[in-house]
Amino acid sequence: MIEVKALSKQFGAQVAVNNLSFKVDSGQFCVLVGTSGCGKSTMLRMLNRLIEPSQGQILIKGKDVTTQSPEQLRRRIGYVIQGMGLFPHRTVQQNIATVPKLLGWKKPEIDARVTELLTLFKLDAATFASKYPHQLSGGEQQRVGVARALAAKPELLLMDEPFGALDPLTRELLQDELLKVQQLLGITIIMVTHDLEEAIKMADVIAVMDKGTLLQLDTPEALLRNPKAGFVQELVGGSERPLRLLSTKQVSQIMTAPIAQATHPLPCIHAEASLREAMALLIWEQVEQLQVVNVAGQTVGQVSLHDLLQQGARV
Missing domain, CATH: 3.40.50.300 (P-loop containing nucleotide triphosphate hydrolases)
Structure with a gap:
């Protein structure tokens, strides 16, 4: 110390x-x-x-x-x-x-x-x-x-x-x-x-x-x-504070269970990425959900625009 x-x-x-x-x-x-x-x-x-x-x-x-x-x-x-x-x-x-x-x-x-x-x-x-x-x-x-x-x-x-x-x-x-x-x-x-x-x-x-x-x-x-x-x-x-707040948490902290079978491929984001990065990718890809992957590229969850918006009040 x-x-x-x-x-x-x-x-x-x-x-x-x-x-x-x-x-x-x-x-x-x-x-x-x-x-x-x-x-x-x-x-x-x-x-x-x-x-x-x-x-x-x-x-x-x-x-x-x-x-x-x-x-x-x-x-x-x-x-x-x-x-x-x-x-x-x-x-x-x-x-x-x-x-x-x-x-x-x-x-x-x-x-x-x-x-x-x-x-x-x-x-x-x-x-x-x-x-x-x-x-x-x-x-x-x-x-x-x-x-x-x-x-x-x-x-x-x-x-x-x-x-x-x-x-x-x-x-x-x-x-x-x-x-x-x-x-x-x-x-x-x-x-x-x-x-x-x-x-x-x-x-x-x-x-x-x-x-x-x-x-x-x-x-x-x-x-x-x-x-x-x-x-x-x-x-x-x-x-800028809301976006900076999104930088303080990782996707892995709010992701939910992956969809058993998606109707179409979802853009991928790493589990260790920040919520701010996830928000940017959602906007860029114009989608409402992202597939979350680990370092090996395996699907470990999903994160949605709804999940991120819910974080706004409690990040």
Whole structure:
């Protein structure tokens, strides 16, 4: 668990972060969201002591981060930034091996970990391990950056606008991959973004910040249903809120039993797709029902326009 107590940071007369207090449970995905300059990145960098707080306390699993050196602390915390930050003169293998090597891991153990992570992020080790960063696409570089951050099996992963520089399609693919990896590893992640749509998709809890203060910490659904008046309410939008609410649930959560024998083939949607995606497909296909399939392509249920409309009052 991460616990932040009355944390503040001043740069001269400017207050970047003001008296923040919040908790993030182990295994949660927490997203810090807000406008540029609201203190999100400063908050993130105080967690691994890249920036020292002016006052307050940070506890990781009950242990004050100031009781150990910044170098030791950072070796236990993965850190991913928007520009990837890969060492240009090192291969993919050498980049990912950076922290395990510093920790004294043996070469066979390092090699196995590099292969494991490349496979996890759908990069063939035989092809990519010997490549240099300039030989990779932006999406591949970002995959390697996240793999490097996870190499030493950290208890916490910090991410500062990790997908901001990527094209929309690559960004969406990497978001999906990261969610699968996070669920597989059970790692705690704290991520900064200015993109509310990304926050809703990724987060277990969203922390909304403005002018250095924490305005609301809630689940995506609770945030959209009951935003605090003022900045938070403006951030989550008015007419867009119903669609954003549909993004917080999966088709599998409301699907019904499949039709025994449909009179004509129905368009298919994956059980893990969001209700928002289901609504978009229903409109696009101009139908009132969709066939729901699992990862193997097997029919597991159906979802209808009626089902989605009923969710409007209680999503």
